[in-house]
Amino acid sequence: MSPKKLSYMANQIGKFFQHRPEAQAVADTADHLRKYWDPRMRRDIVAHFEKGGAGLDPIVKSAVAEIAADLKDHHLHPAAVEGEE
Numbered sequence: 001m002s003p004k005k006l007s008y009m010a011n012q013i014g015k016f017f018q019h020r021p022e023a024q025a026v027a028d029t030a031d032h033l034r035k036y037w038d039p040r041m042r043r044d045i046v047a048h049f050e051k052g053g054a055g056l057d058p059i060v061k062s063a064v065a066e067i068a069a070d071l072k073d074h075h076l077h078p079a080a081v082e083g084e085e
Helices: 003-018 022-036 039-050 058-076 078-082
Strands: none
Touching: 003 022, 003 039, 003 058, 022 039, 022 058, 039 058
């Protein structure tokens, strides 16, 4: 899926939560991406974010930063993310 399409979809999710306090909107957006997006979609949006994240709204950028941290942590500690500690 193209970065433009992923950005559009992620921004729609962020807009749904934007009425909440910023920290909660970021957490809820990240949670939605974790629960409902295919792992490939999450990796692709993180790759787009890491190249600057053109077109991503601020709430979504922050949420994707959390997802990026999850992925980095997963590479360092796979069992911790899988719940198999």
